[in-house]
Ligand SMILES: Nc1ncnc2c1ncn2[C@@H]1O[C@H](COP(=O)(O)OP(=O)(O)OP(=O)(O)O)[C@@H](O)[C@H]1O
């Protein structure tokens with residue numbers, strides 16, 4: 001009765017210049033693969049959710065795409081080229097920033113870090129850079145915190161500052177690892193609005209997402225992963241009871257699955 | 266005499282040493298900042314202790330080749346080689362074994378230093394060894410500095426400053442958020458190596474003046490001191506350079522006033538004094554400022570609580586509260602409010618209601634973050650915003 005619905009090789013799989021295309025990617029910590037031979041293709045100008053249980057390899061997948069973790073096997077293409085050629089077009093917000101919270105840096109300095117490429121080694125921070133960084137902060141509703149030392153913010157506020165840094169990068173492909181973890185409903189709405197704004201500008205947004213109840217509202221496509229690829233495709237087609245079972249196994253209560261897959265009939 | 270030394274009137278040699286030390290202090294303060302911010306302070310201790318066997322072996326080699334063994338460039342080259350070896354050992358131990366970095370540092374530091382001490386003892390037994398004065402590399406000395414030595418120190422220090430400032434942006438990015446730096450394609454490992462290379466250069470160049478045991482203080486104390494004064498990394502870098510330069514300059518001048526004062530320890534003591542003064546007096550992180558801030562805040566809390574108590578007709582429990590209210594002319598000694606006091610109490614109560622409303626309204630998040638229970642609301646909101654809050658309060662049914 002467990003029938004895993006693999007989405008048919010959709011026509012975008014062949015798209016040579018897809019924002020992100022992953023082929024046969026395996027990443028392993030020691031001898032234990034966290035991601036095993038997965039294929040995914042992101043479609044341009046859409047919002048894609050990566051969904052799977054804790055430990056499914058979602059964060060690992062993103063890290064491998066960015067070269068933070070080394071892949072044992074597989075190929076990653078970004079806009080049809082090697083990542084090293086396209087790095088400037090990719091922005092990343094990690095699940096938990098592993099930074100020193102007592103570091104002498106203010107909110108505005110963190111956001112200016114997003115302009116690293118533009119500023120180069122010795123470029124001076126000029127007024128238009130500051131204005132741009134402030135604009136990015138205000139898009140996440142943090143403009144009044146610009147002078148704070150970064151450790152003097154709440155977790156949700158810190159999260160938004162790192163999102164602002166990613167915005168400052170002005171990238172074409174955004175990879176966000178659980179941007180909604182630990183933020184309140186109003187903040188979540190604000191972040192979603194920012195992400196939808198990016199999409200409206202034709203950028204591609206890929207988000208690791210845990211809240212199955214908002215999946216349909218926020219996203220166009222979904223990748224289901226549980227170490228292996230379970231399914232990918234438009235949320236409407238892929239977000240089915242069978243696929244959820246295949247992804248989560250016994251981790252979702254039957255009632256939950258029932259509710260979710262019946263959500264919009 | 267100290268004044269003479271400070272104004273470089275103590276003769277040629279003392280002048281060279283004092284200027285050299287000042288420049289070295291500047292370079293060490295600048296490059297030490299990146300080390301400190303990267304949480305690698307102790308690694309410099311391993312590097313500096315690892316120079317000793319190199320110094321001794323270089324001496325032996327030069328003697329064996331027929332020289333007199335005391336040429337500074339030769340000794341420094343030897344120290345650089347063994348410092349690099351020490352650094353690589355720490356890296357290898359961390360990478361290929363289960364040792365933590367601190368354990369690896371301890372192991373490398375003690376083994377290299379122990380080996381160096383053994384070699385020094387051997388050198389003492391040689392006829393050329395006795396006047397070699399290699400022990401002065403342990404604690405530094407101002408005696409007998411040559412023009413050429415001073416040039417090495419100046420050149421090395423200047424090169425380090427230039428490189429450190431050139432790479433300050435990537436260094437700081439890596440120190441703050443290495444994962445992000447990696448995701449943006451910065452060569453993190455190579456930047457770390459460069460940073461350690463600069464520290465190594467400072468160590469080697471500073472051997473003559475401060476000695477290998479204490480060079481770590483020159484690298485670490487200035488940034489720690491500078492950190493007390495500012496929350497902006499770029500300013501930490503510059504302040505640290507200035508603190509390092511002043512401490513080293515003054516320390517070297519002091520040690521020039523008497524023949525047997527070792528330079529390294531005096532410089533360290535001077536920079537420690539700068540640190541203690543900063544710890545006490547720095548405006549935001551200093552102990553005194555923190556204490557004053559706390560006292561002021563405590564007073565405001567008591568006054569505000571007292572006013573709220575007056576407004577609601579509650580008794581005032583704390584002596585301090587009553588004393589402050591009486592001093593302000595808002596209450597009488599028996600705890601009854603004066604007319605003035607009643608006015609202020611009513612205002613406090615109204616502000617309290619406004620704060621409560623504001624903190625549940627997402628539009629005022631930044632203002633709400635300023636909430637400390639004592640601030641008058643008109644210090645954070647415009648009158649329009651206050652009017653808006655009042656409207657909201659009026660709308661909500663009591
Ligand atoms: N640095 C690491 N060293 C060893 N194992 C790791 C490391 N990071 C992750 N793992 C393991 O790899 C697997 C996948 O981890 P990953 O962080 O990618 O999961 P995830 O899907 O992001 O989970 P979550 O929903 O909890 O964030 C897990 O089993 C985890 O224990």
Ligand SMILES: [Mg+2]
Pocket residue numbers: 058059060095177
């Ligand atoms: Mg994760």
